[in-house]
Amino acid sequence: MASQSLVEQSITLQEIVxxxxxxxxxxxxxxxxxxxxxxxxxxxxxxxDPLVDASYRKPAVTDQxxxxxxxxxxxxxxxxxxxxxxxVDPTSLSKVLGRLKYLLNNALTxxxxxxxxxxxxxxxxxxxxxxxxxxxxxxxxxxxxxxxxAHQKAHRKVVDQFNRxxxxxxxxx
Numbered sequence: 712m713a714s715q716s717l718v719e720q721s722i723t724l725q726e727i728v729x730x731x732x733x734x735x736x737x738x739x740x741x742x743x744x745x746x747x748x749x750x751x752x753x754x755x756x757x758x759x760d761p762l763v764d765a766s767y768r769k770p771a772v773t774d775q776x777x778x779x780x781x782x783x784x785x786x787x788x789x790x791x792x793x794x795x796x797x798x799v800d801p802t803s804l805s806k807v808l809g810r811l812k813y814l815l816n817n818a819l820t821x822x823x824x825x826x827x828x829x830x831x832x833x834x835x836x837x838x839x840x841x842x843x844x845x846x847x848x849x850x851x852x853x854x855x856x857x858x859x860x861a862h863q864k865a866h867r868k869v870v871d872q873f874n875r876x877x878x879x880x881x882x883x884x
Contacts, residue, residue: 770831803848
């Protein structure tokens, strides 16, 4: 993609130079000479610089390595988070982990094949977005540990219900 764009840009640049030189050669006075020169220089400046523009630069090995490591780390963290969920359904977890592995493998393949810095960055962002859209596995409530907060809430509900019932009976009498 980038090499094709670079070829097209080179052809466009050659056409701009040719047209600019023709306008300068045809100039009859200094005003038209200045006009041809100004338009030619502006058109040349308007083109992206392949050395600066990420659309044209080939990604450095370190760019690809860093992107690969960052994605592997992000996906690994998500896998760990899902695996450590309390009361997670094993079948659901297996499906979600398979989905994460599939997304990561596709992203890593795309990163390896990226032929520009801009494409590398786009692939990286897309992979993170896909990661963020993976839903967590199903939780089986019966397998979750009842923590202290859950016990306190249950106690509070029983006491609140008792108080409502007692107050209702007192208001009848």
